[in-house]
Amino acid sequence: xxxxxxxxxKKSYGSFEAIKDLSLEINDGEFCVFVGxxxxxxxxxxxxxxxxxxxxxxxxMIGGKxxxxxxxxxxxxxxxxxxxxxxxxxxxxxxxGFGLKMRGAPRAEIDRKVADAARMLELTPYLSRKPxxxxxxxxQRVALGRAIVREPSAFLMDEPLSNLDAKLRVQTRSEIVKLxxxxxxxxxxxxxxxxxxxxxxxxxxxxxxxxxxxxxTPQDLFDTPRNMFVAGFIGSPGMxxxxxxxxxxxxxxxTSFAGKPVALPDAAVRCANRTVVFGIRPEHIEVLAGExxxxxxxxxxxxxxxxxxxxxQTPESHRLQSSEMDFGTEDQRDAQTMLIxxxxxxRYATGQVIGLKFPQDKIHxxxxxxxx
Amino acid sequence: MIDFTAPRHRAKFGYLxxxxxxxxMAAIIVxxxxxxxxxxxxxxxxxxxxxxxxxxxxDNYIGLFQSAEFWEACWITSKFVLFVGGxxxxxxxxxxxxxxxxxxxxxxxxxxxxxxxxVPEVVATVIWAWMLDSSFGVVNWMLLRLGLISxxxxxxxxxxxxxxxxxxxxxxxxxxxxxIMLLAGLQSIPEEQYQAAEVDGAGVWQRFxxxxxxxxxPVIGVALIMTTLWVFRDFAIINVLTAGGPLGSTxxxxxxxxxxxxxxxxxGEGAAVGVITLIICAILSRGMIGRFARSxx
Amino acid sequence: MRTRSLPGNIAVYATVGAxxxxxxxxxxxxxxxxxxxxxxxxxxxxxxWPENPQFNVFSDILAAQPFGLWMVNTLLxxxxxxxxxLTVSILAAYALSRHNLRGGESVGLFILLAKMLPATLLIIxxxxxxxxxxxxxxxxxxxxxxxxxxxxxxxxxxxxxFDTLPHxxxxxxxxxxxxxxxxxxxxxxxxxxxxxxxxxxxxFVISWSDYLFARTFLSTSESTWTLSMGIASMKGEFTTxxxxxxxxxxMASVPIILVFLVLERFLxxxxxxxxxx
Numbered sequence: 001x002x003x004x005x006x007x008x009x010k011k012s013y014g015s016f017e018a019i020k021d022l023s024l025e026i027n028d029g030e031f032c033v034f035v036g037x038x039x040x041x042x043x044x045x046x047x048x049x050x051x052x053x054x055x056x057x058x059x060x061m062i063g064g065k066x067x068x069x070x071x072x073x074x075x076x077x078x079x080x081x082x083x084x085x086x087x088x089x090x091x092x093x094x095x096x097g098f099g100l101k102m103r104g105a106p107r108a109e110i111d112r113k114v115a116d117a118a119r120m121l122e123l124t125p126y127l128s129r130k131p132x133x134x135x136x137x138x139x140q141r142v143a144l145g146r147a148i149v150r151e152p153s154a155f156l157m158d159e160p161l162s163n164l165d166a167k168l169r170v171q172t173r174s175e176i177v178k179l180x181x182x183x184x185x186x187x188x189x190x191x192x193x194x195x196x197x198x199x200x201x202x203x204x205x206x207x208x209x210x211x212x213x214x215x216x217t218p219q220d221l222f223d224t225p226r227n228m229f230v231a232g233f234i235g236s237p238g239m240x241x242x243x244x245x246x247x248x249x250x251x252x253x254x255t256s257f258a259g260k261p262v263a264l265p266d267a268a269v270r271c272a273n274r275t276v277v278f279g280i281r282p283e284h285i286e287v288l289a290g291e292x293x294x295x296x297x298x299x300x301x302x303x304x305x306x307x308x309x310x311x312x313q314t315p316e317s318h319r320l321q322s323s324e325m326d327f328g329t330e331d332q333r334d335a336q337t338m339l340i341x342x343x344x345x346x347r348y349a350t351g352q353v354i355g356l357k358f359p360q361d362k363i364h365x366x367x368x369x370x371x372x
Numbered sequence: 373m374i375d376f377t378a379p380r381h382r383a384k385f386g387y388l389x390x391x392x393x394x395x396x397m398a399a400i401i402v403x404x405x406x407x408x409x410x411x412x413x414x415x416x417x418x419x420x421x422x423x424x425x426x427x428x429x430x431d432n433y434i435g436l437f438q439s440a441e442f443w444e445a446c447w448i449t450s451k452f453v454l455f456v457g458g459x460x461x462x463x464x465x466x467x468x469x470x471x472x473x474x475x476x477x478x479x480x481x482x483x484x485x486x487x488x489x490x491v492p493e494v495v496a497t498v499i500w501a502w503m504l505d506s507s508f509g510v511v512n513w514m515l516l517r518l519g520l521i522s523x524x525x526x527x528x529x530x531x532x533x534x535x536x537x538x539x540x541x542x543x544x545x546x547x548x549x550x551x552i553m554l555l556a557g558l559q560s561i562p563e564e565q566y567q568a569a570e571v572d573g574a575g576v577w578q579r580f581x582x583x584x585x586x587x588x589x590p591v592i593g594v595a596l597i598m599t600t601l602w603v604f605r606d607f608a609i610i611n612v613l614t615a616g617g618p619l620g621s622t623x624x625x626x627x628x629x630x631x632x633x634x635x636x637x638x639x640g641e642g643a644a645v646g647v648i649t650l651i652i653c654a655i656l657s658r659g660m661i662g663r664f665a666r667s668x669x
Numbered sequence: 670m671r672t673r674s675l676p677g678n679i680a681v682y683a684t685v686g687a688x689x690x691x692x693x694x695x696x697x698x699x700x701x702x703x704x705x706x707x708x709x710x711x712x713x714x715x716x717x718w719p720e721n722p723q724f725n726v727f728s729d730i731l732a733a734q735p736f737g738l739w740m741v742n743t744l745l746x747x748x749x750x751x752x753x754x755l756t757v758s759i760l761a762a763y764a765l766s767r768h769n770l771r772g773g774e775s776v777g778l779f780i781l782l783a784k785m786l787p788a789t790l791l792i793i794x795x796x797x798x799x800x801x802x803x804x805x806x807x808x809x810x811x812x813x814x815x816x817x818x819x820x821x822x823x824x825x826x827x828x829x830x831f832d833t834l835p836h837x838x839x840x841x842x843x844x845x846x847x848x849x850x851x852x853x854x855x856x857x858x859x860x861x862x863x864x865x866x867x868x869x870x871x872x873f874v875i876s877w878s879d880y881l882f883a884r885t886f887l888s889t890s891e892s893t894w895t896l897s898m899g900i901a902s903m904k905g906e907f908t909t910x911x912x913x914x915x916x917x918x919x920m921a922s923v924p925i926i927l928v929f930l931v932l933e934r935f936l937x938x939x940x941x942x943x944x945x946x
Contacts (some may be wrong), residue, residue, distance in 0.1 A: 052840050054379035071377025073741035073846030085837035089859040146845070376849045385849050386768030393761035393820055397779055400795070400817035401786065405796035419793055421801040463692075464715045470688060470872065475681050482688050483933050487696065490929035492878040494897040495918040498904055503703060504910050510698060510715045544695065556937055608880035612901050627692045629789040634885070639793050646790025653785035 002028045002063045002153035002186045004049065011044055011210075013249035020212045022058070026188065026203065031180050034190045035197040036207035036233070037328020041281045042190045043158060045207070049188060051075050063153045073102065078147035082159040084139045086131040086146075092118075093127040097146040103150075117149040120179075120199040137168050142174070148183060155180070155187040161196065171348050172198060194234050194329065198222070206230050208328075228366045231279050232327040235308065239279045239364070241325065242318035248272040258315050260294045263360040267372040277320065277366040282309070282341040285361035293355030299337070301348045310340040310348060399450065407648070408526050412643035419639045432644035442645065449624040451535065453603050457596055463543065464595070468637060468660045469584075471551075473557045482555070489548035493608040500541045501613055504528070510545035531621035534614050538622050541609045546602060550595045557591030558584070604653055625649040701725075703916035710911050726916040735789075736917060738892065739899040741881040744924070746808050746815070747897060753816040754823050754864070754872050761820070762827035763853055767839065788818070792885045799886060802842035806890040814882045820874055823868045830864025831857065866935040870928065877925040896921040 004026040011019040019041045026032045034042040047053040047062060051072035061070045061143055067075045086095050094101075097110040105113075118124045121141045129267070131139055140160060147155055161169045177200050180187050191197060197204050198218045206213040206221065206229075213233075214226040225231035231239050235299070244255035246268050253268035254261050255278065268276070287310075300311035313336055320335045328332075340356070346352070365372045376385040411419050412433070436442045467650035471482040488496065503511050512524040527537040561584065569579045605626055610616060616623035616631060618659035623631070625645055633642030702710070704722035730736050782841065795814060796805070805808040842852045858865070880897040887893045894902075900921060903914045 048379075050840075050844060051377075051379050052381075052843065069380060070380055071375050071379070071842075072843040073377055076373075077844065079841065081837045081841060081843045083835060083837055085835065085841035086837065087841075087856060087860075098842075098847075102846035102851075146841075377843055382849070383768050387763040389760040389764035391760075392757045395825060396757055396813075396820060400813060401782060401791070404791055404794035404798065405786070407797070408929050410792055411793060419797040421797050425694075450945065458899050466831070467688060467692070470685060473681060475678075475685070479934065481685055481689065482937075483930065484693060486933060487693060487926070487929070490925050491896055491922055492880075492925065493694070494878075494880050494900050495699075495922050496695070498900060498914055498918055499699045501904065502909075502915065503695060503698055505911075508715060509713055544692075552937060559937075602785050605789075607789055608878075608897070612880070612904065620713075626787045626789045629787060629793075630881075633789075637759065643770050643793050646787055648786045648816055650785060650790060653787070657785055658783055 005061040007059040010056045012056045020095045029184045031187045031202045033197040033201035034205045040207040041210040042207050045192045076153040079156040080151040080160045084143040099150045113149050117145040121145050157189040228369045238333045241279050246271045268365045279364040282339040285340045286357040289355050297353045307343050409644045416640035432640045434442045445625045445628040451598050455460045457599050460543050460547040463547045468551045468554035486548045497612040498610050506539050553595045557588050699915050703919045739896045743895040749812040750815045750876040751872045754819045758823035761824045766828045766831035783821040810886040811882045863935045866932045870932040
């Protein structure tokens with residue numbers, strides 16, 4: 001029905017390839033989030049989908065129809081912009097109804113549909129106001145109203161929450177998801193914030209430098225990232241990375257960390273006697289006592305009550321290059337620090353030596369950037 | 373019909389929109405300039421479209437370079453440019469700075485300062501003609517009262533005085549545009565620069581020379597060139613006040629162009645003067661071309 | 670903001686007053702002379718306020734000269750020039766602002782060209798062209814000539830203004846199904862009042878002040894004369910009725926000054942939108 005398909009879509013600006021070869025299928029009713037660092041091509045992909053930019057190759061289909069050469073007004077889509085893009089000289093009512101007016105809907109029908117949309121978004125008391133008399137959150141809702149009133153095949157959203165303050169962002173986030181579930185319209189949502197992606201999406205598309213890194217559900221991307229970039233990009237605080245040599249003993253792969261042996265998943269066996277990259281999330285590292293535990297001093301303790309973030313220094317022999325740690329996220333991880341996230345009632349102090357365990361099934365092994 | 377909303381065709385719409393402007397420019401400016409050049413190369417009395425054209429020759433130009441009146445016109449034009457440009461700049465800068473200060477009625481002051489720009493050139497010229505009248509003009513009266521002169525100056529019949537007469541009108545009409553450009557420039561100087569200078573101990577005059585002037589230099593440059601071009605081009609003021617006299621003392625290149633073409637009907641020569649003027653103006657504004665092109669693109 | 674001391678304040682207001690009086694003196698003089706009875710003009714020292722102001726000089730002018738005709742012609746020309754210039758410049762400025770066209774730089778050159786070009790040169794071929802088209806003596810010759818000289822600068826001003834409008838507005842309008850021309854008229858122009866006002870003021874002032882084009886193309890048909898031509902004709906070679914000519918000048922200036930007073934505040938914005946910094 002209202003599925004969205006990218007087939008081998010390319011985009012070049014002169015000699016610069018912004019999108020290399022994008023092929024993707026988005027199902028009807030899905031909430032699909034494009035996420036990635038700035039310059040990854042997610043906004044370009046959205047603009048091509050909207051018809052605001054021409055493709056340099058490939059086909060775009062909406063609802064089974066080839067729309068590649070059609071203008072934005074003919075693709076049966078609606079769009080919500082980062083800066084809301086409300087018409088300053090028109091009232092809220094006229095802003096919302098503008099698309100219907102352009103399509104020649106009779107006045108009565110426009111009024112009715114605008115009233116319905118306004119009711120759904122709690123904008124009814126503001127219908128006669130101009131955008132400049134509204135708060136940021138209200139303007140955002142008018143932008144949403146403009147989109148839903150046309151009952152399009154797809155919603156396109158370009159970082160709609162970026163201009164809101166943190167509290168409003170969280171609130172509006174859940175409102176948008178609820179709205180989408182209620183209306184069931186296929187939604188393509190672009191953001192640089194992976195938390196938005198994880199909390200809102202049915203399907204996430206991680207992009208980097210014009211190429212798709214991975215497509216999957218939030219849980220898929222979290223549990224089984226396809227490569228180091230996705231592993232480091234998704235999740236907050238990001239994944240810990242360290243290097244090490246793989247040794248195999250009796251068919252079981254091991255590496256050593258701070259002098260203690262660490263059991264590895266079976267996939268690591270094929271990397272015997274080589275140095276590869278390992279990853280483990282801060283929330284998966286276990287703190288425990290015992291002889292076999294890795295002993296490390298804490299360099300910093302960030303306490304939020306029961307939740308604590310423990311910092312320790314990555315042993316030098318295990319550090320990655322800082323260039324390998326650049327995932328383009330806002331909270332940059334550095335190669336010298338590893339983090340542990342614990343939720344318990346213990347108290348921790350800087351300098352305290354604690355015992356750690358890296359559970360075998362929670363370690364990710366990366367050879368040449370790809371996850372094994 | 374091409375759908376101009378389609379992403380691939382949107383740029384074409386831009387070219388379409390540009391069409392009327394391009395047509396107008398081409399027909400009324402570019403083509404006539406080319407025609408002028410061709411007229412200037414012919415021994416033409418009255419230019420006509422169509423019909424036979426004379427053989428091409430440089431005689432008009434050669435004749436000009438050998439004529440005293442041409443060089444005289446160049447000299448007079450330069451005098452005007454320097455005097456009018458310089459004095460206008462001082463007045464414009466002073467008024468711009470004044471209007472930039474914060475005081476009650478500031479916007480009214482700005483409006484009044486600009487007023488001479490709105491006054492039609494011919495009106496401005498006749499007002500000044502009356503004010504400079506040799507017998508009953510108020511300017512003569514003031515100069516006498518102030519003891520600066522001992523006898524009334526016949527502004528329109530004395531060659532030297534006529535130069536000043538025309539200059540006064542030009543300055544009066546010209547400074548507002550300059551002032552407004554300088555004002556826009558002044559308002560774009562970030563306040564922090566003044567504050568930093570004050571913290572560094574700079575007084576009012578030092579702030580003027582070390583913050584205001586350096587920041588304004590580009591705008592001053594543009595304003596001076598615009599005024600220069602205007603002085604080169606102006607016709608109404610001189611024509612109505614002195615008609616280029618007395619004894620050709622206020623005949624600029626522009627006036628000479630007109631005189632030769634429409635008073636003496638030697639359009640070939642007139643066009644030659646005009647073409648030379650155009651070339652001079654083009655050379656003078658070379659510095660501005662780069663900046664303008666960048667700001668438009 | 671530092672507050673000024675009392676002597677500082679006095680200095681500023683005194684300076685402003687002095688400057689304004691000096692700069693606007695000619696206008697004051699025009700009004701005074703217009704109201705003076707003609708026998709008072711030949712007085713030396715000149716009177717700074719007429720003894721019995723004559724207001725019927727204005728009605729006399731309207732009755733004696735074809736002044737009303739001049740006014741109507743000037744007004745018609747100004748309006749026609751305004752409409753033509755604005756239409757052409759709006760379209761061109763929008764195209765230059767939104768679409769990165771390859772012709773962009775040449776427009777900058779055109780602006781300079783229009784500013785460098787001595788109109789006295791232009792009228793030589795233009796006169797021949799218009800004569801061959803039978804437009805000499807027709808006000809449309811003046812309208813076209815004026816508009817062409819105005820369009821480059823007007824385009825530049827408007828482009829500077831359009832550049833300040835966010836691109837997303839048009840993108841939203843496109844998604845809403847608006848046609849490209851519809852975007853200009855329904856979305857861009859309604860929010861461009863300041864830029865349009867500045868440009869309109871510029872057009873009007875330049876047109877109202879024009880003398881060269883009017884004189885070149887309209888000399889032969891007195892019924893098409895403009896105010897500038899009429900007033901210039903009132904200045905005799907040897908004698909001039911100064912009070913009459915001042916009164917005519919005053920009446921000729923009032924409309925344009927009124928327009929100026931209303932629209933002036935948009936001018937600084939309009940110029941700085943495109944000004945070099």
